[in-house]
Amino acid sequence: MNNITLIGMPGVGKSTIGVVLAKVLGYQFLDSDLLIQKQENRRLWQIIEEEGYEGFQNVENRVNASIEAENTVIATGGSVVYCEEAMKHLKSVGTVVYLKLSLNSLAKRLGNLKGRGVLLREGQTLESLYEERTPLYEKYADIVVDQEGKDLEASLELLLETLKEKAK
Ligand SMILES: Nc1ncnc2c1ncn2[C@@H]1O[C@H](COP(=O)(O)OP(=O)(O)OP(=O)(O)O)[C@@H](O)[C@H]1O
Numbered sequence: 001m002n003n004i005t006l007i008g009m010p011g012v013g014k015s016t017i018g019v020v021l022a023k024v025l026g027y028q029f030l031d032s033d034l035l036i037q038k039q040e041n042r043r044l045w046q047i048i049e050e051e052g053y054e055g056f057q058n059v060e061n062r063v064n065a066s067i068e069a070e071n072t073v074i075a076t077g078g079s080v081v082y083c084e085e086a087m088k089h090l091k092s093v094g095t096v097v098y099l100k101l102s103l104n105s106l107a108k109r110l111g112n113l114k115g116r117g118v119l120l121r122e123g124q125t126l127e128s129l130y131e132e133r134t135p136l137y138e139k140y141a142d143i144v145v146d147q148e149g150k151d152l153e154a155s156l157e158l159l160l161e162t163l164k165e166k167a168k
Pocket residue numbers: 008009010011012013014015016017033075076077078079109116147150151152153155
């Protein structure tokens with residue numbers, strides 16, 4: 001199947017770029033954070049508050065592993081790479097693209113991490129989260145697109161070029 005799944009740190013722009021990419025390609029757009037909220041009938045922060053860190057990951061894994069889509073750009077939540085079953089499924093239904101941005105740029109872009117619903121363990125900082133997740137994003141990526149210094153338009157252009165190259 002020819003879906004395109006976007007993975008990467010929170011705030012890197014998966015949802016923002018995803019919807020524009022879908023429009024350009026004539027694809028559908030699916031934001032798996034919104035799908036979680038719909039299926040659970042709760043906001044993400046409520047799930048995290050009520051189920052805890054691991055409880056949220058179980059929900060995230062189940063919802064992402066059950067996505068049935070075709071010709072769809074799927075914007076995932078930043079923590080999906082902890083969900084082994086979900087990642088195996090997403091890799092089997094299309095191309096996984098890691099949207100990469102430096103820690104410095106992410107720190108400038110992100111405000112309050114907890115307020116944004118980022119899954120942080122006790123004492124964890126953006127820096128340690130970045131170090132923990134980077135190898136996972138790299139492990140699952142079919143393609144890596146570096147967003148550094150690019151506005152939305154330039155990021156999209158590079159993403160389209162990279163996808164074209166891969167299809168050759
Ligand atoms: N290329 C870009 N340059 C500058 N700002 C950007 C760019 N892409 C997205 N943004 C901004 O960064 C913020 C986060 O974007 P977005 O919500 O799409 O991230 P996300 O990767 O979907 O995060 P999450 O994992 O939390 O869902 C938004 O305010 C968005 O406008």
